[in-house]
Amino acid sequence: MPRPGPATRGRAYGARMRSPLTRPLPAPPEALRRGPLRPGAFPSPLHEAATAARIGRWLGTAFATCFVTGLISHYLQQPPSWLPVPSRPVWGYRLSQGIHVATGIATVPLLLAKLWTVSPRLWAWPPVRSVLHGLERLSTLVLVAAALFEVATGLVNVVQWYPWSFYFPRVHYYLAWVAIGSILLHVSVKAPVIAAALHERTDTGEGLSRRGFLTAVGAAVATVTVLTVGQTLRPLSPLALLAPRRPDIGPQGLPVNRTAEAAQVTVLARDPAYRLQVAGPRPYALSLADLRALPQQEVELPITCVEGWSATGRWRGVRLRDLLDRAGAAPGAAARLVSLEPAGLYRTSVVDSAHATDELTLLALELNGEPLAADHGSPARLIAPNRPGVLQTKWVRRVEVLAEEP
Numbered sequence: 001m002p003r004p005g006p007a008t009r010g011r012a013y014g015a016r017m018r019s020p021l022t023r024p025l026p027a028p029p030e031a032l033r034r035g036p037l038r039p040g041a042f043p044s045p046l047h048e049a050a051t052a053a054r055i056g057r058w059l060g061t062a063f064a065t066c067f068v069t070g071l072i073s074h075y076l077q078q079p080p081s082w083l084p085v086p087s088r089p090v091w092g093y094r095l096s097q098g099i100h101v102a103t104g105i106a107t108v109p110l111l112l113a114k115l116w117t118v119s120p121r122l123w124a125w126p127p128v129r130s131v132l133h134g135l136e137r138l139s140t141l142v143l144v145a146a147a148l149f150e151v152a153t154g155l156v157n158v159v160q161w162y163p164w165s166f167y168f169p170r171v172h173y174y175l176a177w178v179a180i181g182s183i184l185l186h187v188s189v190k191a192p193v194i195a196a197a198l199h200e201r202t203d204t205g206e207g208l209s210r211r212g213f214l215t216a217v218g219a220a221v222a223t224v225t226v227l228t229v230g231q232t233l234r235p236l237s238p239l240a241l242l243a244p245r246r247p248d249i250g251p252q253g254l255p256v257n258r259t260a261e262a263a264q265v266t267v268l269a270r271d272p273a274y275r276l277q278v279a280g281p282r283p284y285a286l287s288l289a290d291l292r293a294l295p296q297q298e299v300e301l302p303i304t305c306v307e308g309w310s311a312t313g314r315w316r317g318v319r320l321r322d323l324l325d326r327a328g329a330a331p332g333a334a335a336r337l338v339s340l341e342p343a344g345l346y347r348t349s350v351v352d353s354a355h356a357t358d359e360l361t362l363l364a365l366e367l368n369g370e371p372l373a374a375d376h377g378s379p380a381r382l383i384a385p386n387r388p389g390v391l392q393t394k395w396v397r398r399v400e401v402l403a404e405e406p
């Protein structure tokens with residue numbers, strides 16, 4: 001027998017190396033092939049790569065946009081020391097959070113359409129052909145689970161329903177990395193298939209055409225967008241039938257996130273003994289009348305809730321930087337605000353240097369020409385440009401000068 005040549009030796013070596021990963025596993029009993037696992041369970045010709053790749057392209061774009069705007073939201077809410085957050089443009093957070101929630105909602109029809117299109121692959125038989133195939137399927141499972149989790153928790157947060165015990169922003173943030181990482185992995189593994197599928201131009205022959213299906217999915221995306229985006233885009237607010245809050249409904253023409261009653265401040269907010277304490281090198285206290293006697297500024301600024309609604313108000317009050325100057329704060333000092341609220345996640349907030357020195361940042365006493373309603377944070381509340389709603393502290397009782405940027 002002749003000695004095997006180098007090519008043959010290489011092939012034999014490759015086969016031996018591959019075998020543990022790609023060796024066929026024993027097939028499961030045929031009796032399990034029921035329901036979606038039975039042969040021919042998915043007859044539609046639209047369960048094909050050309051449709052899946054086209055929907056995938058839209059879905060990927062929506063997820064990527066949602067991810068980037070989600071990072072912006074995360075960093076504005078918990079600014080890391082290496083990232084100074086600018087206070088302009090005033091509408092920056094409103095735009096990015098509006099896009100975050102709108103693209104998140106758009107993924108609902110897209111994700112359903114994508115899952116439907118690839119369903120024969122999700123119910124493939126045999127479920128696991130080899131170890132390698134199993135690993136590939138596991139990564140798909142992580143992708144689908146993380147994507148569904150992100151979309152579901154985001155939606156439930158929009159309607160302020162928290163049927164879980166974890167801290168939503170943190171879990172939503174970490175799983176966003178899992179989702180985006182598994183999407184990138186998926187796209188790079190499937191790159192050749194995707195490229196070929198996007199080249200495929202001939203439509204499916206029978207039943208609903210690919211073009212018809214894609215048009216229907218596009219129409220579903222447009223519909224959910226138009227029925228929700230009015231929560232932040234004022235001209236469309238009459239159409240915001242699916243949005244839990246409309247930007248023009250609420251006391252003084254503005255929605256309320258947490259009411260004075262829920263925050264247990266109704267009595268304190270009306271107490272004539274109220275004094276705003278300002279702590280710094282030269283501490284002082286002001287009654288509401290004292291605050292009203294100081295120079296007042298009027299600004300037009302939006303409140304942008306992370307939950308997706310936003311609304312512009314006309315605010316009037318005292319510039320935060322004037323209060324800090326009077327307390328002897330160093331130029332550019334940051335501040336910490338404390339609410340009358342006895343407990344709650346948003347009882348305090350830090351105003352960084354950029355926002356504290358901005359001439360638009362007010363301790364507001366009035367909204368839309370009237371004294372602040374209790375639900376909007378009377379006697380005084382923070383309103384600052386380009387700042388998430390959760391940090392626009394209501395019912396402020398104390399302002400502390402911070403020596404260093406935290």
Ligand SMILES: Nc1nc2c(c(=O)[nH]1)N[C@H]1C(S)=C(S)[C@@H](COP(=O)(O)O)O[C@H]1N2
Pocket residue numbers: 254255256257258263303304305306339341344346347348375376377389390391392393394395
């Ligand atoms: N003290 C305090 N301030 C707060 C909150 C809170 O729960 N407690 N909620 C914040 C949130 S999440 C938002 S969106 C805005 C909403 O302001 P509004 O209720 O006046 O519209 O207030 C912010 N200020």
Ligand SMILES: [Mo]
Pocket residue numbers: 257304305306307389390
């Ligand atoms: Mo909010």
